[in-house]
Amino acid sequence: MNDTVASLHFKFEVNGGDFAKAGDASSRVKKILQQIGADQAIIRRVAIACYEAEMNVVIHARHGFVVLDADLEKIIIVVDDEGPGIEDIELAMTPGYSTAPDSVREMGFGAGMGLPNMKSCSNEMEIHSRRDVGTTIRMVFENA
Amino acid sequence: MLDAVDKGYFHSVHLLEDKCKGCVNCIKRCPTEAIRVRDGKAHIIEVRCIDCGECVRNCPNKAKTVLADSMTRLKDYKINVALPAPAVYGQFREGTDPRKVLAALLSIGFDHVIDVAFAADMVARKVREVLERPMEVRPLISSACPAVIRLIQVRFPNLIEHIIPMLSPMRAAANIAKHEFLDKPGAQADQVGIWFITPCPGKVSAINDPEGIEESTITGAIPIAEVYPLIREKLRDDTAISAMVDKLKVGSGLGVGWARSGGENQAIGGSRQIAVDGIHNVIQILEEVERGKLSDIDYIEAQACVGGCVGGVLTVENSFITRRRIRLLASENADDVQHDDLISSALECEDWFRHDKPIEPRPTLKLDDDMAVAIRKMEQMERIVEDLPGLDCGSCGAPNCQALAEDVVRGLATEMDCMFKLRERVTELAGEMMLLAEKVPPAMGHVEKKAEEKHAVGEHSTKPEPEPDK
Numbered sequence: 316m317n318d319t320v321a322s323l324h325f326k327f328e329v330n331g332g333d334f335a336k337a338g339d340a341s342s343r344v345k346k347i348l349q350q351i352g353a354d355q356a357i358i359r360r361v362a363i364a365c366y367e368a369e370m371n372v373v374i375h376a377r378h379g380f381v382v383l384d385a386d387l388e389k390i391i392i393v394v395d396d397e398g399p400g401i402e403d404i405e406l407a408m409t410p411g412y413s414t415a416p417d418s419v420r421e422m423g424f425g426a427g428m429g430l431p432n433m434k435s436c437s438n439e440m441e442i443h444s445r446r447d448v449g450t451t452i453r454m455v456f457e458n459a
Numbered sequence: 460m461l462d463a464v465d466k467g468y469f470h471s472v473h474l475l476e477d478k479c480k481g482c483v484n485c486i487k488r489c490p491t492e493a494i495r496v497r498d499g500k501a502h503i504i505e506v507r508c509i510d511c512g513e514c515v516r517n518c519p520n521k522a523k524t525v526l527a528d529s530m531t532r533l534k535d536y537k538i539n540v541a542l543p544a545p546a547v548y549g550q551f552r553e554g555t556d557p558r559k560v561l562a563a564l565l566s567i568g569f570d571h572v573i574d575v576a577f578a579a580d581m582v583a584r585k586v587r588e589v590l591e592r593p594m595e596v597r598p599l600i601s602s603a604c605p606a607v608i609r610l611i612q613v614r615f616p617n618l619i620e621h622i623i624p625m626l627s628p629m630r631a632a633a634n635i636a637k638h639e640f641l642d643k644p645g646a647q648a649d650q651v652g653i654w655f656i657t658p659c660p661g662k663v664s665a666i667n668d669p670e671g672i673e674e675s676t677i678t679g680a681i682p683i684a685e686v687y688p689l690i691r692e693k694l695r696d697d698t699a700i701s702a703m704v705d706k707l708k709v710g711s712g713l714g715v716g717w718a719r720s721g722g723e724n725q726a727i728g729g730s731r732q733i734a735v736d737g738i739h740n741v742i743q744i745l746e747e748v749e750r751g752k753l754s755d756i757d758y759i760e761a762q763a764c765v766g767g768c769v770g771g772v773l774t775v776e777n778s779f780i781t782r783r784r785i786r787l788l789a790s791e792n793a794d795d796v797q798h799d800d801l802i803s804s805a806l807e808c809e810d811w812f813r814h815d816k817p818i819e820p821r822p823t824l825k826l827d828d829d830m831a832v833a834i835r836k837m838e839q840m841e842r843i844v845e846d847l848p849g850l851d852c853g854s855c856g857a858p859n860c861q862a863l864a865e866d867v868v869r870g871l872a873t874e875m876d877c878m879f880k881l882r883e884r885v886t887e888l889a890g891e892m893m894l895l896a897e898k899v900p901p902a903m904g905h906v907e908k909k910a911e912e913k914h915a916v917g918e919h920s921t922k923p924e925p926e927p928d929k
Contacts, residue, residue, distance in 0.1 A: 321830070321831035321832075321834040321835050322834060323834050323837050323838050323841075325841070338746070338750065341750065342746060345749065346824065347837060349822065349824040349825065350824050350825060350826050350833065350837055350840075350865075351825075351826065351830055351833040351834050351837050352825040352826070352827065352828065352830050352833050353830070355616055355617050355820070355822075356617075358617060359617045359749065362617075362749050362750060362751075363749075363750060363751040366750040366751070366752075385834065386834070387830055387831060387834075432751070
């Protein structure tokens with residue numbers, strides 16, 4: 316995005332296993348979108364999808380970032396992590412499929428709805444993952 | 460209604476300027492960042508204020524006050540009806556019969572009394588009916604606490620559709636009063652005063668600036684703290700009022716239970732419910748709802764005050780004590796609902812319980828109506844935040860550095876309002892002044908040079924040249 320167009324860029328750090336701070340990045344993203352006056356229904360979808368993606372980093376990965384880019388047309392959320400990667404993306408997209416350990420499920424997470432939810436909330440979603448390296452999820456939301 | 464209703468939003472919480480010392484206690488605790496210290500006084504930003512009463516509670520100088528009605532207003536009406544909030548019952552010592560409290564109200568100036576706990580019994584039943592239907596939106600959020608409704612309008616406009624379109628027990632009680640005293644042939648509306656006995660400023664605002672209904676039938680709100688000494692006096696020697704209790708209709712224990720956190724859910728029944736109290740806790744739960752995390756919950760009872768209505772700033776007794784008393788009353792009279800014609804006709808009448816107007820959002824976060832401008836301001840704000848110390852000390856009059864940055868891009872403050880930035884700038888200026896001071900006027904320099912030459916003939920001066928002015 317070039318400088319002559321109104322656009323913004325924010326990057327938030329997420330630490331694997333840090334459940335106490337889990338959701339902070341998505342809360343920040345939500346507030347920023349409210350401050351720029353994005354449509355409430357879109358904010359809601361971004362908030363849900365972004366939270367799911369952030370939780371995936373907390374549950375599965377070692378470390379990652381939530382990156383927000385927004386302009387008048389699009390809101391783009393990229394969640395990039397260093398972690399185990401997703402072995403079979405198609406399988407992971409199946410509602411109810413989860414690799415989260417029991418300890419995490421007991422906390423109410425890892426119900427296997429994360430990726431399907433993210434897909435249904437966003438207008439476009441791409442997943443790139445490499446085994447034992449990490450996962451990058453890019454979600455695009457039409458901002459209008 | 461109060462005389463002081465301004466154009467725009469009505470607020471019951473006000474600043475007493477002469478008592479305010481401009482400390483940062485209230486700005487730091489305000490859940491909607493609605494207070495700024497300007498010219499040494501903690502002013503409330505009206506569009507953001509939700510009248511929760513946190514600042515009233517936290518001001519060490521009692522500089523935040525609640526504008527409510529007083530008992531003296533009863534003389535303006537021929538007939539006065541009291542609608543006591545269930546929290547009233549918790550104010551008096553254990554074992555006090557709620558009917559005696561109602562009787563006491565009748566002996567201090569009111570002609571009739573409609574127990575709000577009684578209305579709560581009916582509302583609980585109506586809410587249960589709604590929860591039993593298949594729901595599109597989950598969880599639903601209780602509409603009983605007006606500060607929570609305002610909070611949702613201001614900070615969580617996304618969640619307005621989650622608010623159950625049901626009137627609060629106070630409103631339902633007012634509809635009963637209307638049915639009994641205003642809709643009767645020959646009744647003159649301007650001669651009937653309907654008064655809510657309120658535990659909190661939120662209800663005062665809700666009465667003067669209603670949400671979800673076209674018109675308020677309630678005349679005004681009188682603080683529990685104001686009627687408390689009058690009722691207490693009557694309870695001291697209760698022979699006169701004891702004779703009256705048989706005729707009085709009082710809510711069940713479950714209805715009374717609405718006064719404490721968890722009581723509303725208990726009255727409604729069911730298990731897929733959450734009760735949250737304290738405005739900051741409510742915010743956290745609403746965040747969870749926005750994340751889509753609570754879709755397995757049917758109903759959220761949310762109250763701005765810790766402990767529920769008994770924790771309201773217009774009550775008298777410590778809320779932990781009243782909470783226990785309310786719990787005891789709730790368990791003693793759990794099944795004591797008095798069925799009669801009024802209840803059965805009321806329950807058939809949906810209008811008595813339903814919102815007749817949508818609740819509108821009041822979003823306040825938007826930096827500009829033009830999104831392109833808002834995005835630029837957002838960027839500018841982030842640059843300012845990075846440059847601020849991040850101590851969130853409040854000395855600038857804003858609750859934290861982020862809020863100051865926001866005020867700056869909105870044109871309401873400058874970066875120099877920050878003590879640390881100011882100090883930095885003063886240090887810079889002082890440095891510049893030092894440099895200037897070292898700069899020697901050519902004429903003087905000439906004299907000095909001559910003197911030096913005289914003392915150190917043949918030596919080169921080692922004095923460094925002053926730096927050129929920046």
